[in-house]
Amino acid sequence: MRTIGAVESLWRYPVKSMRGEELAEAFVGFAGVHGDRIYSFRSAAAPAGFPYFTGREFPGMLAYRAVYRDAAAMRFPINMAEAEALAPGLTKLSASAVNCSVDVETPDGERYPVDDPALIGKIRTQINERHELDLMRSDRALTDCRPVSLISHATIASIRSGLDHRRFRANVYATLTSSEYELLGKRVRIGASVELMILKRDMRCKMITLDPDTGTADPEIMKTVARDHEGCAGVYCAVLVEGVIRKGDEIAVLDL
Secondary structure (H helix, E strand, O other): OOEEEEEEEEEEEEEOOOEEEEEEEEEOOHHHOOOOEEEEHHHHHOOOOOOOOOOOOHHHHOEEEEEEEEOOOOOOOHHHHHHHOOOOOOOOOOOOOHHHHHEOOOOOEEEEEEOOOHHHHHHHHHHHHHHOOEEEEEOOOOOOOEEEEEHHHHHHHHHHHOHHHHHHHOOOEEOOOHHHHHHHOEEEOOOOOEEEEEEEEOOHHHHHHOOOOOOOOOOHHHHHHHHHHOOOOEEEEEEEEEEEOOOEEEEEEEOO
């Protein structure tokens, strides 16, 4: 095992394409970061393979702030202490629908429960009428491809100096001694117990061009990623061993 870096920050996104929240610690399970992207809006105009309504269609979604109503209840799985006390460490349970309640603050300061039809009504006034929307909820993270995403600050800086890391909407931002791409196909440990398999490079789309505060697009960012980085930035991971990771935790490669 060889230490290769540390966790700089941890993030989850209660509603897909809405503003994320930075965490001091996070439970990472087989289905992803606990509480990450468990809600998404779905568009009747979207393809069946990717039914989500996202910032690609409505950049203004990035300015909507989603927060868990009971943040303490969404800190860890509901039975984590009991499950870990039973050898060899049993699978943890997702939070109940009640604990998963999310409130959404709009850019103009209004606040709605995420399942309030009035929230969809407000979004509908700002988008193309072909998008008929409804709300999805899932016990697993409704990520694009894989449960956990990781990107190094060096990779972000190589795209453009001073670029806001929030554009990349990763779960784990890291400082590494070498590129995360050198970890492809290898196992890494974060903190005391979490093990990830680094699966593939993260193919990027329009989302990284959008300012995380305003939704304003900067197409030059995507052009740079396409030209200099083969369209990718960061990596996707699968979870091999569940556990808690914290800001500042060491990252070590297990496959030398």
